[in-house]
């Protein structure tokens with residue numbers, strides 16, 4: 001579910017949603033992408049769509065082409081929570097992914113829901129460069145931890161993971177920081193000249209994926225390695 005057009009987080013990986021919207025002429029440029037438009041009749045649309053589609057829906061993901069808990073936009077967070085409440089009341093589970101702060105009110109919604117953050121580094125300088133409008137890693141992690149401590153299911157997306165020519169870092173430290181979560185998703189950086197320019201990027205991602213799998217197996221955490229992250233060298 002994408003109830004907002006644009007995203008003030010302005011990720012520079014680049015953001016796939018931005019590239020797609022720009023290609024199809026829905027967004028003019030990066031600056032207009034940074035100004036989000038909330039679909040103000042989201043709840044009315046859900047009232048129409050839920051009865052029609054309920055039996056076909058396994059779960060609803062918020063969001064694929066924007067961020068449901070966008071930093072600095074409380075009206076977007078409020079709408080996301082209201083929409084999730086409506087979906088949960090119809091027996092539909094929700095999964096969220098954000099680079100903002102997960103509100104603690106989410107703990108009052110269905111226990112079936114799953115709450116996730118993206119975390120590709122612990123280095124704030126890198127975060128400012130790649131995710132300039134997003135929440136800091138420390139605050140993002142603390143909000144996720146608070147939901148975990150309140151009994152919610154939590155997960156982490158370590159994607160798009162950078163190659164060493166983008167930042168030198170220890171993947172194990174990131175894994176340790178999210179070891180309390182229920183599921184870890186790991187994926188390479190796509191659509192990036194810099195990642196592809198790293199001479200041994202295939203080998204690098206194969207080693208990282210093995211590290212994630214081993215860590216998750218040792219800690220009893222579910223995991224998923226995104227397609228094309230593990231490849232033949």
Ligand code: SF4
Nearest residue numbers: 007009010011015066
């Ligand atoms: S948070 Fe997601 S939708 Fe927003 S700019 Fe970053 S990658 Fe794109």
